[in-house]
Amino acid sequence: MSFFDYLTDSIPFFIKAAAITVELTAAALVLGMVIGLFFAMMKISGHRVWKYVADTYITVIRGTPLIVQLFAIYYGLATLVDFGSFWSAAIALAIHNGAYIAEIFRGGIESIEKGQMEAARSLGMNYSLAMRRIILPQAFRRIVPPLGNQFIIGLKDSSLAAFVTLGELFGVSMRLASTHYAELSFYTIAGLYYLALVIIFTVLVNWLEKRLRIES
């Protein structure tokens, strides 16, 4: 069979697998954003203990490989709670990306002029209202590009979920490659699907960036 036969014949498998990849990435990144925002707030709180907790989290997570974190959750925690392969991978990816996203959020928030918070506070807004209504919407605009970058990394990193038996893009390509003895073809095909997803996502981010720019 030629490469193109493999490419067309495998479409049903890869479409299903791509859907799982997208679901996994979406779940991980939404969760990762929540975690990231949480730790970013701790870091800028000015409270010593909270800042220390956030720094520790970021240092540990950024300092250890994602595959180690993933195995620790899937195999290590399995004795306590069994999340299943999808949610193990989603949680590991979320915790991992959360550390990077926390730094992106912190940078974005700290880039907003101090006067914005002062103006909001001088109008009688409390800290969290000012954060929510004034600072974060502005910070969000500035972090769209680095956040998009991080999302692309997250999407590609989701391939590691194959090692905890999840049938996403890379998992499916590994299975097909070994059953057909056609490694080069199927890993190339897997690469093409990842590339397509990343390009679609990049277009979306660029569109969002442009729209936000026009608005302000």
Added chain:
Amino acid sequence: MIKVRGLNKWFGRLQALNNVSLEVKSKEVVVLIGASGSGKSTLLRCLNLLEIPDQGEVCFDGRAIRPGSDDLNLLRRDMGMVFQHFNLFPHKTVLGNIIEAPVMVKKMSRAEALENARWLLEKVGLEDKKDAYPCQLSGGQQQRVAIARSLAMSPRVMLFDEPTSALDPELVGEVLAVMKQLAREGMTMIVVTHEMGFAREVADRVIFMDEGGIVEAGKPRQIFESPRQKRTADFLSKVLWGPSASSDTPPMLTAAGQA
């Protein structure tokens, strides 16, 4: 209305305020003058507790404010503040800027807040800019919107922190005109400014600050024409007659009205 007693504030080892006491009555317009770094802005920012004084007391309406336990947000609703760099919210339209606090803080209905905002925009002469974003406005227009935004909370005092210092010279007048109008309407105002013409014309009282302390306070006429302190005279001769002048040049002093 506002009473300040024995205010001290340090930034690291620098003493920004040195035992400042001050009383401002209702409907009074007080102008703070002095060189940069003399503590005027810090004093203003201590009044609405954007800076927390290290020592001393700020009383509003006869009640001492305790920064730790009092709800400063409630206090700040009553004290509008206008900043040197406007600090409008760039992601909101002019109307959005003005109704933000009334709707979110005072829980005013959107319709009522909008009606009030339109009226305020008319007052500052910008009703045609209601849907513009701050970046589409000139500095003078932005500052007038910032004044309207503060007024939307119906404050009882307005604090102005060098409201015209960041403006091109030709835009200063439109902002001062709005401030004069406010003063005429009986707003209690505390203004930090380098606009001596405004101080002379509008102020009920002018306060000269230097090195974190109040050097001299009095009617504008007295301060400008017969300052009692040499430091006041030196400062005034510099700002009124240009950077080359100093008290060592007697003609300038005479011109400032010292003789």
